[in-house]
Amino acid sequence: MVERAAGLAKDSHARTRHAAVLVKDGSMVAWGTNGVPFPGEDHCYCKYAEFGVHDNCRTHAEQRAINLAREGDGWKMLQGSKLIYVRLEADDSVRLEDPHFCARCSRLALSLGIAEWVFALSDGLVGYSAADYDTVAQLRW
Secondary structure, eight states, X not given: OHHHHHHHHHHOOSSSOEEEEXXXXXXXXXXXXXBSOOTTOOOOXXXXXXXXXXXXXXXXXXXXXXXXXXXXXXXXXXXXXXXXXXXXXXXXXXXXXXXXOOHHHHHHHHHTTOXXXXXXXXXXXXXXXXXXXXXXXXXXX
16 A cells, blocks of 8 residues: 555645555555645645635645545544555655654544554554554644
């Protein structure tokens, strides 16, 4: 699934390419890439929003995957799922440095029952329980 997430990130037209894949029981539940918000889609709080300019707003890949997964009865699939997160370097290789921590997305995932965050790092695949990921994300906020 890491390769699948990397492929999705490569197809993203965003300046920074991130992808998230939600997996449960070995099957992909939903996926998302970062980018400009779809009409009506919740997005990041940018400094320009108070002025009505959202050109710099971005929806996070993990946020988009979670939102797509919870449409209809899909939210039931989120309980116990894993979120696999990938960032790409400029040369399209998977960024294998420190995991990406987002306090806002961690709270969203935790509240919907996502069990684990998985990152491809230089040491291999590294997983954090949703609670551990949230603790670190809040500290780095």
